[in-house]
Amino acid sequence: MDLLRSYWSPAELATNGLILLHLLGALAVGLLLGYERSYHGRAAGMRTYGLVCLASAALTVVNAYPSMWYGGIGTQGAAQGTALAGDPTRVIQGIVTGIGFLGAGVIMREGLSIRGLSTAASIWATSAIGITIGLGFYMVAIAAALLTILVMSLLRPVERLLPHQSVVHLTLVFPRDKAPPPEALRAQAKAHGFEVIDWAFHLASGSGQFECQLVLQGKGDPDPMALVGALASTDAVVEFRLSPSRI
Numbered sequence: 001m002d003l004l005r006s007y008w009s010p011a012e013l014a015t016n017g018l019i020l021l022h023l024l025g026a027l028a029v030g031l032l033l034g035y036e037r038s039y040h041g042r043a044a045g046m047r048t049y050g051l052v053c054l055a056s057a058a059l060t061v062v063n064a065y066p067s068m069w070y071g072g073i074g075t076q077g078a079a080q081g082t083a084l085a086g087d088p089t090r091v092i093q094g095i096v097t098g099i100g101f102l103g104a105g106v107i108m109r110e111g112l113s114i115r116g117l118s119t120a121a122s123i124w125a126t127s128a129i130g131i132t133i134g135l136g137f138y139m140v141a142i143a144a145a146l147l148t149i150l151v152m153s154l155l156r157p158v159e160r161l162l163p164h165q166s167v168v169h170l171t172l173v174f175p176r177d178k179a180p181p182p183e184a185l186r187a188q189a190k191a192h193g194f195e196v197i198d199w200a201f202h203l204a205s206g207s208g209q210f211e212c213q214l215v216l217q218g219k220g221d222p223d224p225m226a227l228v229g230a231l232a233s234t235d236a237v238v239e240f241r242l243s244p245s246r247i
Contacts, residue, residue, distance in 0.1 A: 063088045
């Protein structure tokens with residue numbers, strides 16, 4: 001019974017109260033970061049970011065109170081010279097490794113398009129912010145959270161304003177007897193603001209279909225919908241797929 005009462009001693013309750021304040025702050029920051037992602041329709045939203053930041057802070061902050069572990073056994077060990085010692089660096093290493101698996105789960109590849117890279121990076125940043133809160137660097141955590149939100153929300157419009165190039169992947173399927181020459185495909189892409197920078201051709205055995213896979217590059221943000229409309233109105237096209245290189 002003495003051991004059970006030690007878990008509810010005044011010192012233990014005060015330590016739990018301090019840890020709880022850390023967790024509430026981490027949860028609030030995680031929810032704020034997650035709302036930006038959910039507002040933009042991403043799969044990982046407020047719950048994911050809140051839990052990541054909360055768990056990272058919890059695993060880090062408990063290392064600050066090794067003498068209070070297991071109902072104060074660490075205090076008893078201190079009197080005997082065998083006090084428990086927490087190692088935050090090992091915990092941080094484990095958190096970063098675990099978040100890597102979580103980030104990999106939100107990265108999706110559809111053909112040549114890759115989605116979720118920004119979400120994965122922001123989840124990793126959220127775990128780092130949770131660790132920072134757990135270590136007690138509140139001003140740094142708040143600044144990091146604000147900078148993360150600014151990067152995720154404001155840099156996309158800035159990227160579009162700066163000189164850049166867009167890359168899209170186009171797959172066309174033609175009947176074998178109606179396949180246009182490569183120069184005709186190049187000319188049609190150029191008419192809509194794209195240059196063919198790479199290509200692959202495939203003739204399906206037995207089906208009589210000719211498949212073209214093109215990588216198109218355009219300066220700025222040429223409208224791909226005009227190219228889609230032109231392809232959709234072409235009777236020779238049996239099937240086509242158009243997708244950006246990454247999102």
